[in-house]
Amino acid sequence: MDIEQLAEKILAGDRRALARAITLVESRREDHRAQATELLERLSTSGRQALRIGLSGTPGVGKSTFIESFGMLLTGQGLRVAVLAVDPSSARSGGSILGDKTRMERLSREPGAFIRPSPSQTHLGGVARRTREAVALCEAAGFDVVLIETVGVGQSETVVSEMSDLFLLLLAPAGGDELQGVKRGIMEMADLILINKADGDLKPAATRTCADYSGALRLLRKRPQDPEGFPKALMVSAIEEQGLAEAWNEMQALANWRKENSHWAANRAAQARYWFDQEVRHALLARLETDASKAEMERLSAEVSEGRLSPAAAAERMLAALKAQ
Template sequence: MEQTANPISLDTATQRLAEGVLAGRRRALSKAITLVENTREDRRRQANQLVSYLLPRSGTATRIGISGTPGVGKSTFIEAFGLFLIERGLRVAVLAVDPSSKISGGSILGDKVRMEQLARRNEAFIRPSPSAGTLGGVTRRTRETMMLCEAAGFDVILIETVGVGQSETAVADMVDFFTVLLLPNAGDEIQGIKKGIIEVADLLVINKADGEFRDAAKRARRHYANAVNLFRPKNPHWKTPVVCASGLGGEGIDTVWESAGKHRALLEEHGLFEKLRRQQRQRWFQQALEDSLLERFQAHPEVARKLPELRNAIGQGQMSPHHAAANLIGLFMGDPQQN
C-alpha cells in the first residue's frame, strides 16, 4: 500500500502502543488486539484511532483463509504450514477463531496448545479469539486483528475459521487465497460437498492423505476434481486445484504454498489483485457500518425497553416479526407512523 502522510493524531498512550506494534513487539501487538476486541465505548474510540493510524503500514502480507469441518485437522495442518513458511524466512501470524458456547458464551481458546511447536517459534504469533456467536466463521474484529499483524511485520496471515456451516464463506471476503480442507474418508464425497464453500474456494486440500488413508485420499481428489468442473469458477482465470496433503507428515504442504503463489501472480498479471484488496476494504466498511448501526439501535433506551415485550409477542404468535421490527424502528427514528 502506498505510504502517505498520516493525518491521525494519537494521545501519548496510544502513540506508544502504535510504535510498539510497528516495532514488532509481541506484547504491544497483543495489547493492541485486546484493545480492538474491547466493547467499551471509550476503548472502541481509541481502537478506531489506532487502526486508522496503522492502516497505511499494512496491506503487504499474504492473507490465507483455512476452513474445514471439525475433525479435518485444521490445527495440525496450520502448524505444519506455519513451520514450513518459517523455514523459508517468513514471519507467520495465525488468527485462530474458537466457537463460543451459545449457553455460557465461553470458548476453549486452546490453539496454542494444539500448535505447540509453532507457538514456541519467535517468527510466529498465534492469537486465538472467541467467535462470540458471529456468523462467517470469524470474529467481529478479525479484519482489524489481521491489519495489526500486518503492521507488526508479519508476512503471511493464516485465518483458521470455526468450521461450522456455509455462513463460514464470509472469510473468503477478507483473504487473498481461500483454502478448504476435506477428509479423505467422508463417505460419498460428491454428496457431501458444501456447494457454498466449494464455489468460493481457491484450493481444495484432501488432508490426512497418509498411511491407511493415502489411497482413499487419491480417490477423493479425483471425485472433487470432477465436481469442481460442475461449478462456475469465481475467477475465470483460475481453476480451483485439488491436492492431497498431510498436516501430520508434511506431505503436500509445499504444493499448497506454491498454489497460493501462483494464484497471487495470476491476479497481479491480470490487474485483479489491487481490485481484490479494494473490495476487501469496501466489505470491511459495510460490515462495520452494519455493526455500528445495530449497536446504536439496540442501545436506544426506548428500543431496549420495548424489545422484551415484542419478543414475547412474537413468541406467543400475537405479532408478526415484520410488524414488531417496524414498531422498534419507529421508536428508534422517533416516527410514530412506523408503529
C-alpha cells in the same frame, strides 16, 4: 495507554505490543474503542500487506496439525506467520479452537510465528470486526502471512472469506459410502481444496476423494478471479509433511496471478466496501437487538408462523412499535 508508543512498537514487530493491541481492539469499553480507532488510524499508513489466507475445516480433519506443519514450512523459509481464529461458538463451547496452544507446540515456540485464539464473543459481527482489525495489526507488525482459521459455524466461512486473499478448505478422505458432507455453498468460496491425511491406509481413499472433488469443482462456473485450473483439489499429509510445499506453490501462483491481473487490489477494495456496508447495516439493525424489540419481534413472529398475520402486516406493526419506543 500511550497509543503512539504502542504503534511504534508494533511497527518494529514487537509481539507483546501486538498482543496488547489485539486485546485493545477486542475490548467493548468505549474508551478502549476510541484508543483502538486511533491506533488503527496511525498504523494504516504503514502500507504493509500480508498474504491473508482463510482456512476452513471441520473438527477431525487435522486442522491444527496442518497449521502447525504449514506454519513451520513458512517460518523455515524465513517468513513470519500470524494465526488468528474466527469461532463465534467459542463462548458457548467454553474454549476457543486455538485456546490450547499445545495443539501447535512447535509453531507456538517459533520466533517468526504468532498465534492468537478466538475471542469469546457470541456475536459474529463483533468477532468479524475484531478479526479484521487484528489482521490489520498483524500486517502493520510486518507479518508475511496471516492465516485466519474457522471451524465453519454458521456464517463464519463467509466472514473469513470476505477478509482473505485466498480461501482454503481442508477435508479428510471419505471412506467408501461414508461421506463427509461439505457444507453446501462452501465450494463457492474455496480457491484450493486440500485433502489431508493422504498417508498410510488412507492414501487410496484420499486419492478417490481428491478425484471426486476435482470433478465436482469442474461442474462449477468459472470465476473471473481464477486462472486456468483453479479452484483445484490437492492431496496433503500434514502429519508426514507431504504435499505442503506443492500447496504453498499453488497458493503463491494464484496470488501472483491475481496481483498481475489486478484482481488482488480490486478484491481488497471490494472487501473494504463490503465491510463498510456491513457496519452501517449492522448499526441500523441494532434497533432490533434491544430486549423490548426482541420480545415484540418474537410475539409477532409467532402470529405470522401460525398464519394469523401476514409477514407484511406484522412488519407494519413492528415498525410502528419501533417508532413508539
